[in-house]
Amino acid sequence: MKLSKRRSLVATSLMLATLVHGCGRAVNEKNYRDVERETTIPSPVIADDVTISPEGPTLDFAAIRIRSELYRDVDPLRPGPYAGYDTVEYALPAAADTSVLADGTLVDVRGIAWLPKSANPNEKFPVILLFTGNHSSCGILPADPNDPRVDFSVEFRLTGACPTGLIEAPSHKGYEYLARALTSYGFAVISINPNRGVQGFNNTASTVDRSYILARAALLRKHVSYLKVGFVRAAALDFQQLGLLGHSRGGDTMRAFYNTYKEPAEFQVKAIYELAPIDAGSGKSFDAPAIPWGVMIPACDGDVSSFQGINPYRRMLAQKSSTSLLSIVTLAGANHNYFNTEWPTSDARICEGDQQELWDYKAPLSPEGISRQATALKGVKGSATQRNLAQAFVTAFFRANVGDKKDPTVNRFLDPRYSLPKVLTDTANIQREFLDSNTGLIMDELESNGTVGAEYNEYDPFSLSLVRRLTEISWNSPSEQTWYQANLWPEGKDLNTIAAINIPIARREICDSVLAQETCSGSPDLNFSLQLVDVDGKLSAPFKARQFAPLRNIVNRTRDVFGNYIPLLFDTMTLPVQDMLGKLPDIDGKPFTLDRVKGVRFVFDQTKGGRIYLAKRWTLDQSKIEHPVRTFTPIALQEPREANRITRQTSIEAAGVSQEDWERLKAASLIQR
Structure with missing residues (x-):
């Protein structure tokens, strides 16, 4: 039977320069x-x-x-087979190391490790090294414990101590939720504390490495040396199966580390994942074409608002340089800070376009936010939804690409040919780009x-x-x-x-x-x-x-x-x-x-x-798509038009922070990640 069409043709003039604006007027x-x-x-x-x-x-x-x-119908937040984890903190005295900072500024080796509990005392675990982003190193506790801490001092970098009345901001501990998930699948997770030496400052005295990316990479190499021979649980760490995870400047740091330190006898980097990273903070762009590489972009990023994290993907795709896997996951409504539970102030006042904020954006400023000119929202310390989304993709990425027990089929969470779990799509709008060079033809x-x-x-x-x-x-x-x-x-x-x-x-x-x-x-x-x-x-x-x-x-x-x-x-x-x-x-x-x-x-x-x-x-x-043996959503000639429950259909309600307040707060901010 033939497909018949009945149309009244519309007579229009085609105008190549015209477009429709979301706000309904010309500009x-x-x-x-x-x-x-x-x-x-x-x-x-x-x-x-x-x-x-x-x-x-x-x-x-x-x-x-x-x-x-x-x-x-899969639950991507379900923990793996390892029940529980051990927490081990380590610290070495501060000392000058010109391989990290040429001017002799003191740096220390401090961090926290989360290791799976195992019935086998001799088991070795694949390692995920985690590097946080740039942030103030000291802050003030709020009068109301339900309000966020406000971080604003960077004195710890040079003195190793916070001013009187302030406490150290433990940025490196803000990813324990990721460690909890990764350790349940048998990964050892180690997070670096960069507060002494490289945190909170830009290298304004030099045109090279202005964001201390190369210095951070050198500090990470210093940690690896200690973790392999001096760490109390060194025997449990398999550095031949190494994954790198970085947030903000930490993402750029991980690409710099991968390109700078090629020591296969000491360690082998198997994959890199980045959360809201910067790019070219050292003055040089680093890519990772030979290993699986992925990035998560928060579409409501008020800090790295030019989405620099997509640059490596675009470069590697343009150059056809990747021989492995590339992935971009974009989270609508997610901001820059809330991937880290120790960065409790919001970097974004309100989201643009068709996004629904994943936090209470209408909350007013806390008293400390008002007094310190900081973006601290009353009763808001982060976003559990944003953390859950990050956990789902970060865990899937490393399960698929790092370790002797890796399962490459888990990369399907990154592949847009496969529907995402309903538990994720019910909470946020998610976009994906993906290339597996082993099966994809450009x-x-x-x-x-x-x-x-x-x-x-x-x-x-x-x-x-x-x-x-x-x-x-x-x-x-x-x-x-x-x-x-x-x-x-x-x-x-x-x-x-x-x-x-x-x-x-x-x-x-x-x-x-x-x-x-x-x-x-x-x-x-x-x-x-x-x-x-x-x-x-x-x-x-x-x-x-x-x-x-x-x-x-x-x-x-x-x-x-x-x-x-x-x-x-x-x-x-x-x-x-x-x-x-x-x-x-x-x-x-x-x-x-x-x-x-x-x-x-x-x-x-x-x-x-x-x-x-x-x-x-x-x-x-070229790889065949695997389908479940059950019902599916069929293709159709016509699709009913339903309102997206997340997309705004009416004007946005005003946020708790006024436009004037926000501009003043932005102007007062001295640190850009």
Whole structure:
């Protein structure tokens, strides 16, 4: 039976420079090239009877599964088989070490280790070394124990003591929740205390290593030397199975350590994971192309607000340098500080775009927050939701990639071909980009055609090299005549042995380029159609884009409060080619074969308008997708439009901290991570 379509075609003028804004009005906007771009919004003309009425294809189109739901009901927070852990703190006297700080400033070797309890007294555990980010080393306790401690002094760095009335801020202990999970799976976790020597300051006297990244890496190497021979539990540590975990400056530190210290007889780094990291803090960009590397980006980061942590991914993907695994997990509503329970003040006042804060952002300042000009919110010490999300992905990453007992199938938590566990998606919006170089083929768009689309390039902010070629697409009204076709295989490609096509996609519609976002209402739902196209121009039956990616407008401006360009945060549309074999009809209801595919057509015929960005570099995944033996969510020609329960549909309520207070607090902050 043929797929019939009944449409009243919409007569519109195609305007390549137009876009829809989340706040519903036109603005003059500077793009990343610092070129003025005038944007206008005409009143859209929408047909009264735009419908698609399939009479029923002869092929089993509805049996095509969007993604695997193998892990949908899995609890990623469930502890592993090791019950309990031992806590061991260590400390060596402060001493000058010019390999760490050339000026002779004293540094010490202090840290905390969490080791699994084991019935085997001779068991050796794979090691996860953890390095915290930059933070004040001393703080004041609140009068109300339910309020957060306020950290503001950095004197400990030089003196080894806090001023009278203050206590040391134990940043390195703020990841015990991660250690609890990792030790349950048999990992020894050791967290470095950098307060003496490198914490709380920038190296302003030098143009080299201004963020003390190389100094931190040298300090980490000093710890390794002690842990291998002087530590009381040294015999239990297997440094041939070493994972590195860093937060903020600690992330950049771990890449610097990996690239600087190549000593396979002493230790072998098997994988690196980073939480909200900076990049190029030493003046040099470090990558890790030979081992699994992953990063978690909090989309509401008020500190590293230019999302520097995605730079290594973009560089390695652009250079095709990775021979292992790359992953980006973006958490909407998460901020910078709340990955660490000892960083209890909020770095973000309120989130941008379609994000729901994972903490009580409406809480007023605590008394100490007011008196110390700090972002301490009354009764708010962090976010259990944010910590749970971090725990789920960090634990999965190291379980999959480090240790003699590693299980690579656990990397599927990072793979957008697999649905995330419901316990995670019920609490936050999560986006994923993923490449396994062992099974993924990198493919580039070689040519394109259509009625919309303009080139948009993103550059590495430090090397200024091109890291991502994109197509920017904006439209104002739904029409079958508004389309863009990406041709990756002009001569045709046989996809019969391919499992999936992975298409990176981002959405950005601008509201106001101001810090406060209270006046920006939630972005409207966005949807459009996708079709495979073969070398003869034959089109497959259309898919609806929102089945593959939610198309959220997470960050609705192009520059942060420091004037830095904010790179796009991508999600992945995964087309399940493996599941389309023998089931996919063309637009006439006849079989659409996958042996001569030319590309993918994007038709903007569903919602009023929007602006999206398509990467010109895609991946083909050759590894078969494993499905559960049970029911699944089928693909459909039409999808009911339901409001995202997390996305705001009304204006945001004002936060407890006023706009004026927040600007004053930002100006008073001396430390940037």
